[in-house]
Amino acid sequence: MSSVSQTFMKFFRGSSGPETIPAQGSQKLTRRSSGLGELARSWETAEGLCVLDLGSTSPTNIRHFTERGHRIYSEDLLTASTDPELPTTDEQGNAVLDSRKFLADNLVYPAAHFDVVLCWNLPDYLDESLVKPVVGRLWSVLKPGGMLLAFFHTRDAGPDSPCHRFHIVGPDTLEMQKIELRRDARRSGTAPSAIADGFQLQRVFNNRHIENLFRDFASIKFFLARDNIREVLVVR
């Protein structure tokens, strides 16, 4: 594993950002993504890639990859983190989520299995106690040279920071759709009240936090967008 001092880091001020034209539904926005554009080159040229999408189930993304002959795995980790059996306390008595149980039930794949992981905005909305264990597991399931795309807020915009799901609608274009908590979680009453109306931004990572989070990866590249989103493309 390489240390962060060996990483290859670049900053780009690209043209990423949201378009004001809403897509089909009133809650959908299209957004250009430089990180996606760079990542997409891998799946446009390679064959039979193994892709893991960690966002909400997206028919658009599943179609996008299967049409190109790739295999796609879908796993909604944010929804999985609302499992009522996860809350516990740590040694100091702080309320946390049981990361061991979480990783026993989720992200269970062979080592070095995936070529691409689409993390989207998961780290920003995932409970603090799960973030590092999840990134550690993602490192192990990615192939050496495999790539991971993640988005981070550069500031907390409060209610203007809704959690989105992302649909790939072009080589460097995403459709963003505000996430509503799944109906079955609501129905069964398993969702903690704090997320009953959707997921809340948990924290704002700065560059150093992000570098530390991905310190075991070989390289990290940042793309700054106009909409206070920092796109990060890391290579294992």
Next chain:
Amino acid sequence: MSAPSSAPASGLAQIGKSVFIKGELSGSEDLYLDGQVEGSIALKGNSLTVGPNGQVKASVEAKGVVVQGKLEGNVQASDRVELRKSAVVTGDISTQRISIEEGAYLKGKVDIHRTDIK
């Protein structure tokens, strides 16, 4: 090839929502399942529809599979799979064609195997 219907048609074999079956379920006709099944389901050459009340914990092998309820297990469909908006599926799907409605939940792999048309 026609797509399997999502509503129980007359003459279609049905398992009602009060029925619970544990074991191997196999047959040679289309099946509408709105109850609970644990085990395995094999309908080679025929279609399975899991209704909105259906709760399946089984590996499924069929020509076509339509899911409106819950299905936990791997699905192997020789023709197509449809996940309706109320579907909650945990398992790997292997099929020739798949359609997934907005709102459906899937935890697992989608593998599309194509048959060359000569």
